[in-house]
Amino acid sequence: MAAKRPTIALLTDSLCGEYQSEVRFGVERAAQAHDVNLVVAFGETGARRGCTLDARGSIYALVGAAMVDGLVIVSSALTKHLGVEGAYAFCRSYASLPMCSVGLAMEGIPSVIVDNALGVEAAVAHVLDDHACRRIVYISGPVNNEEAKLRARAYRRALEARALPYDERLLVFGDFLIDGGRRAMRELLARGVDFDAVIAGNDNMALGAMDTLKAHGVDVPGDVLVCGFDDVAVSRVTRPSLTTVRQPIKELGALAVTTVVRQLGGERVPECSLLPVELTRRESCGCGYYAALPRASAGAPSRGEPLSTAEQREDLERALARSVTASAASLRAWPRELLSALEEELAGQEGRFLRALQGLLDAAGREGVALDQLQGAITLLRARVRRAPAGAPEDDLERLWHASRTLIGHASTRAEGEKRLHLERAAIHLSWTGRCFSTSLSMPTLRRTLATELPRVDLTRVAISLYDDPQHATLRSLFLMENSREVEPPPATFASSCLAPPGFLGSAERWSVIAMPLTFGEAEHFGVALVNSGANEVVYDAVRLQIGSAMKAVSMHREIVRQVEIRERLEQERVRQESLVAERIQTTLVPSRLHVEGLELCAVMKPAAEVGGDYYDVIATQEGGWLGIGDVAGHGLAAGLVMLMIQSMVAAMTRRDPMASPGELVSALNGAIYENVRERLKRDEHATLLLLRYERSGRVTFAGAHDDIVVCRAGTRRCECVPSSGMWVGVLPSIDAMTHDAELRLEDGDLLVLYSDGVTEARNAEQEQFGLERLCSAVEVSQDAPVELIRDRIVRDVESWSSSPDDDITIVVARHRAPPGAG
Incomplete structure (x- = not known):
């Protein structure tokens, strides 16, 4: 049975920094060469100012012996967030596993580093000895960064070796970022000190310093020479190209993997492996590429000698190998192969x-x-x-x-x-993908977005799992993808230390994955994403943040929906209770006995689901009686209260003066309603109201504003529609100028029909209203019947027209019977 393939983890703070990117490249190439699986785990990126790193929280706490056999830790990057002691404690927390520290020497932990001191000393020596500079600025990295300290000390030693005084005004601090270099140079220029060269603790700060120098009219290299450290890709293409100390970053990563693999094989490894650095002279110091030509070694052939001698061949191979940084095994023979091709x-x-x-x-x-x-x-x-x-x-x-x-x-x-x-x-x-994730407000939508959008950014093998308990001990799979196709995730939970559900990493083939924490801000940790390597490096952190933001949006949306549902249930219950009260008010206050001498009377009020404020009343007097009908705008308890006010006021005023002017009553009532509703209750309800004073002779005096009065004449057997021309009550403080009495006369057998707009505005399935014409038709067809049957015919026709009326239905039907001997 074949032995289980080892798995190594690379722990770093970010994938986007050029240093981290180069280390990762070297680690991945070496993992492939040694045939080991690779997990690259990173936390919060250090690219955002003010960001802290939860060193043992989030993804790092999940990486351990249950998942991996050894670790490569980019300590030099972690010290930016943790300091030297914090980075050391972080590494020691994995003491049970074989490991290797990259970029920072750790006591008791195998480490691979570059000769930082030699690199800075070479840069200082170059500008002092080759360019005769004497006032050299040094831009150091962060105060708590160990590499920055080593390089700053080397700067001072190089000055001391040449008996040059150290001027603290020429030392400024940056943060290893381009903006930090700009700020440091602005600070230096503000000091007003003279200088003729600038050496920065890394290339980013050197590039930022050049930007500020150019902005202040200082020519590089005409006025000031500039040198960096690292040899990042942009240093070769900037203008002027940057002279820098090239450190073999890929080789650091590759050597770290080799160191861990040797430990897994039971070998003893050096506690610290030191890789050399090399000064690369370019335009920012005035040298350019041609100045980088290696000096001929002793015994090298002079120009014009033949190429065939073994001595010259070996010397040329060594010189060519030094001219190009290429440590990959596949490129080790390139100088010999190129020289053979030249000979041919x-x-x-x-x-x-x-x-x-x-x-x-x-x-x-x-x-x-x-x-x-x-x-x-x-x-x-x-x-x-x-x-x-x-x-x-x-x-x-x-x-x-x-x-x-x-x-x-x-x-x-x-x-x-x-x-x-x-x-x-x-x-x-x-x-x-950012736009798509920002609109994914539910888990099903988020899963669909993951399935469609992740392959666009070359993420084709994905396992996204969410924490299943507050202690983050277990995970539950949310989304799985294999070869760009979504697969059904297993329902069972699994230990968080496994990072992915069982079987996801069980392939017999070698694999390399990126492990990312799914977070929102620094406090909210949702879970873990495992994705394939091979995508552009900017993708990983961006997608991680997008998914984390989508998770937050889903949780917020879910909570908002829950709160809305609670509020809706409470509101529905409130409305239901109010409707019950309003319905009781509305139905209880209708007259229990309809009697006016000279009139055959009947009425009905049918509240809708949302009870409105329909009003009708019949008040008998010695001379005849009063009829009232109205409709309060709106529904519920407030409408019921306004209707109650109207009923009480009309009843009181008509009993006090049975022969009062309807217009005067409406005007007086309007003033009281306006004050109560608008000024005391601070609401905007208003109502239609029509008051009719009936006399046994058939004379009807009316005033107010409501739907047309329908009068079906016994003589013509046709309906007449008598409009009301007043003003709604409760809208204006006074409606005296718009409220006047009007009259109509009923003959023996004439029908008087009053109704609310719940009758005429009832709609069928096609949203067509019942209308006044159909009302009149129903009255005319049944005009010889008793008033109760006429009322019922109208209700039946309306309900047949609209199965679910959304407004109250109120109908009053009165037939005038002239007193004996009249006319």
Whole structure:
């Protein structure tokens, strides 16, 4: 049975920093070469100012012996957040596992570092000895960063070695970021001190310092020389290109993996492995690429000597190897292969060298080598190889060098263009995924968004799991994807230390994954995402934050929905209770006995689901009686209270003066309603109101504003519609000028029909209203029947027209019977 493949974890703060990116590249290449699985785990990015790192919280706490066999820890990056002691405690918390610290030497822990001191001393020596500078500014990294301290101390030692005084005014602190370099240079310029060179603790700060110098009219390198440290990619393409100390970052990552693998194999490893650094001279110090040409070693052939001697061949191979940083195993033989191709070219095999050079460019590009470094190799060959083939013109060799430079230039430009294209493509897709995630307000919608959007950013193998308990001990799978296709996640929970559900990482093939915490801010931890490597590095943190924000939006939306549902239930219960009260008010206050001498009377009031404020009343007097009908705008208890006010006031005023003017009563009632509703209750309810004073002779005096009065004449057997022309009550403080009495006369047998708009405005399924015409038709058809049957016919027709009326239905039907001997 085959042995289980080991799994190594890379722990870092971010994937987006160029240092972290280079380390990760070296780690991934070495993991592939050693045939070990790889988990890359990172926490909060250090790119945002003010961000803290929860060193043992979130994703880091889940990485342990249950999941991995060894660790590579980028301690130099963690110290930015934790300080040296915090980073040491962080590493010691994994003491049970084989590990290797990258960038920072840890006592008792195998570490791989670069010679920081030698690099800074070389930079200082270059500007002092080769360029005769004497006032050198040093921009240091953060005060609590160990690498920054080492480099700052080396700066002082280099000055002391040349008996130059240390001037504290020439030391400023940055934060390893471009903006930090800009701020540091602005601070230095504000001090007003003289200086002729700037050395920064890393390339980012050097680039920021150059920006500020240019903004203040200081020429680089004409007025001030600038040198950085790291040799990040942008340092080669900025203008001017940046002189810097090249540290082999990829090699650090690769050596760290080798160190862990050796420990897994039971080998003893060095406590600290030191990799050399190299000064790379470019334009910002005035040297440019040609100044980087290695000096010939003792015994090297002079120009024009043949290429065939073994001594010269070996020396050229060593010089070529030093000119290009390429540590990958696949590139170790490139100097020998390129020289063999050159010999064949010079022997008459035309095109052999350029084909070999193209193959080298392709292989170097796959390994992440900066292709423009090969220009230095061509410069070296041009200086050392002078003899052309026998009988060939001397300029044939110059054309070969020119063609080689052109080939390298095109390949370098193409490589940088492809990087930019991939970055722009990732940015475009991330912009779109951000919009999609921002509108995913439920878990089903979020899962659909994950399934459609993650493959757009080259995330095709994904396991997203959410914490299932407050202690974050268990996870429950939310979303699984294999080969860009969503698969059903298992229902059971699993230990958080497994990072993904059982089977997700069980492939027999070697795998490499990125483990990301799903968080919102620094306090809310939702779960863990495991995704495939191979996507653009900017994708991971961006998608992590987008998913975390979507999780927060889902939880907030869920809580909002819950609160709304609670409020809706409370509101519905309140409305129901109010409706019960309003319905009781409305139905209890209708007259229990309808009797006015001279009238055959009947009425009905049918409250709707949301009880409104319909009003009708019949009050008998010695001379005849009063009829009233109205409708309060709105529904519920408030409408019922206004209706109660109207009923009480009308009853009181008509009993006090049975022969009062209806217009005067309506005007007086309006003033009282307006004050009560608008000024005391601070509400805006108002009502239609029509008051009719009936006399036994058939004379009807009326005033107010309501629906038309329907009068069905016994003589013509047709309905007449008598409009009311007053003003609603409760809208204005006074309606005296708009309220006047009007009259109509009833003959023996005439029908008087009063109704609310719940009758005429009832709608059918096609939203067509019942209307006044259908009301009149119902009255005319049944006019000879008793008033109760006429009322019932109207109600039946309305309810047949609209199965669910949304307003109260009120109908009063009166037939005038002239007294004996009248007329």
